[in-house]
Amino acid sequence: MYNDDELISMGIDLDGALQRFLGKKAIFEKMLKKLPKAVADCPVEEYFEKKDYQTAFANAHTLKGLAGNLSVTPMFDAYSDICDKLRHEDNEGAYTALKNVLPVQEKIIAYIADNAD
Numbered sequence: 001m002y003n004d005d006e007l008i009s010m011g012i013d014l015d016g017a018l019q020r021f022l023g024k025k026a027i028f029e030k031m032l033k034k035l036p037k038a039v040a041d042c043p044v045e046e047y048f049e050k051k052d053y054q055t056a057f058a059n060a061h062t063l064k065g066l067a068g069n070l071s072v073t074p075m076f077d078a079y080s081d082i083c084d085k086l087r088h089e090d091n092e093g094a095y096t097a098l099k100n101v102l103p104v105q106e107k108i109i110a111y112i113a114d115n116a117d
Contacts, residue, residue: 002029002115010074010108017071031070036113038066039105044082048095056094057086074104 007014021028042059064079066072078101085094 001117002032002112006111006115010111011072011104012108013071013073020069020071028070032112033116035066035070035072036109039063039109044098045102048091048098051091053086053091053094057083060086060094060098072108075101075108078104 004014017028018025021031042062044056044059044063047053047056047059060079060082064076064083067075067079078097081097082094082101085091085097
């Protein structure tokens with residue numbers, strides 16, 4: 001079970017998420033539990049290091065969508081910025097944005113994984 005105050009303190013718009021999930025917190029939490037696996041399955045940084053910006057973009061776009069649906073605002077904002085920068089071939093700027101969000105993302109993912117039922 002997740003603590004509402006903890007989720008909010010990490011930048012999750014819980015009210016927005018619950019509105020999107022029609023007030024069904026159990027469904028929101030079930031979907032939130034999938035975020036750690038999605039992050040693991042979409043290794044954006046790995047593809048930046050390989051200079052495979054097309055795959056980095058695809059993975060960033062996937063994470064942007066998932067973060068947006070779950071109202072994980074810090075991740076959504078960062079991956080939106082990363083996608084925009086990659087669209088404009090600002091690979092260095094996108095990589096900097098990724099490096100800035102990774103510590104925040106790791107904290108969120110660790111909390112979700114550690115508190116999953």
